[in-house]
Amino acid sequence: MFLLDWFYGVLASLGLWQKEAKILFLGLDNAGKTTLLHMLKDERLVQHQPTQYPTSEELNIGKIKFKAFDLGGHQIARRVWKDYYAKVEHGSCTVMESLNSGYPILTKYYLWSCSFLQPSSLLLAAPRWGVDAMVYLVDAYDKERFAESKKELDALLSDEALANVPFLILGNKIDIPYAASEDELRYHLGLTNFTTGKGKVNLADSNVRPLEVFMCSIVRKMGYGNGFKWMSQYIK
Numbered sequence: 001m002f003l004l005d006w007f008y009g010v011l012a013s014l015g016l017w018q019k020e021a022k023i024l025f026l027g028l029d030n031a032g033k034t035t036l037l038h039m040l041k042d043e044r045l046v047q048h049q050p051t052q053y054p055t056s057e058e059l060n061i062g063k064i065k066f067k068a069f070d071l072g073g074h075q076i077a078r079r080v081w082k083d084y085y086a087k088v089e090h091g092s093c094t095v096m097e098s099l100n101s102g103y104p105i106l107t108k109y110y111l112w113s114c115s116f117l118q119p120s121s122l123l124l125a126a127p128r129w130g131v132d133a134m135v136y137l138v139d140a141y142d143k144e145r146f147a148e149s150k151k152e153l154d155a156l157l158s159d160e161a162l163a164n165v166p167f168l169i170l171g172n173k174i175d176i177p178y179a180a181s182e183d184e185l186r187y188h189l190g191l192t193n194f195t196t197g198k199g200k201v202n203l204a205d206s207n208v209r210p211l212e213v214f215m216c217s218i219v220r221k222m223g224y225g226n227g228f229k230w231m232s233q234y235i236k
């Protein structure tokens with residue numbers, strides 16, 4: 001069973017062995033979310049079109065269940081991020097899906113969204129999920145967009161629905177010369193005093209949300225493994 005051994009090895013090396021987790025990949029468009037997802041899934045580097053519609057990848061082998069949602073990072077896609085991480089609240093919150101756009105849209109957003117998205121046909125109920133961990137990707141080379149990325153990150157960090165969710169911030173593309181350093185990225189994202197420490201840091205009794213920055217290059221297969229290992233200690 002060489003293949004299975006190899007596969008267990010990959011998940012174990014990422015610290016995801018015997019964990020069952022829903023992980024959301026967010027970040028601006030072009031940050032590298034889909035590239036990362038596919039690298040985790042089958043270690044293949046594939047060139048992707050910008051993600052138009054939410055996709056999920058599920059891996060089930062033995063006791064491991066690893067489900068990742070990749071929502072796309074362009075402007076319209078960002079509106080539905082919340083639908084994917086908000087916890088189920090009392091009663092049911094109606095989430096609708098426009099078949100045209102592929103995006104589930106909360107009822108209250110629906111009216112003002114529709115002229116943009118022009119949904120025509122059936123509306124389907126879609127579930128809402130809580131998430132176990134958040135992976136937020138930033139293109140460390142694209143310094144002009146740090147402010148935009150910070151704005152979206154701040155909105156996520158201040159959302160009560162995510163109050164206790166561990167955040168792994170990945171500064172991607174460090175293979176490109178002049179990409180930002182870790183300190184630079186931390187500074188521009190306003191995280192200088194908010195990261196909780198690498199390695200094993202027990203935050204269980206502290207009510208502090210685990211948050212850390214790791215630099216990586218997905219195409220070089222480096223850096224993100226340490227980030228996932230760090231994150232996995234906080235996934236129950």
Ligand SMILES: Nc1nc2c(ncn2[C@@H]2O[C@H](COP(=O)(O)OP(=O)(O)OP(=O)(O)O)[C@@H](O)[C@H]2O)c(=O)[nH]1
Nearest residue numbers: 029030031032033034035050051072073217218219
């Ligand atoms: N140099 C370099 N390029 C990368 C790296 N990771 C991803 N890319 C490139 O960045 C571009 C965007 O990657 P995607 O994975 O499609 O980005 P995304 O976050 O899914 O973007 P949206 O789907 O638009 O939200 C692609 O051209 C990738 O090949 C990296 O580590 N280094």
Ligand SMILES: [Mg+2]
Nearest residue numbers: 034050051072
């Ligand atoms: Mg994508």
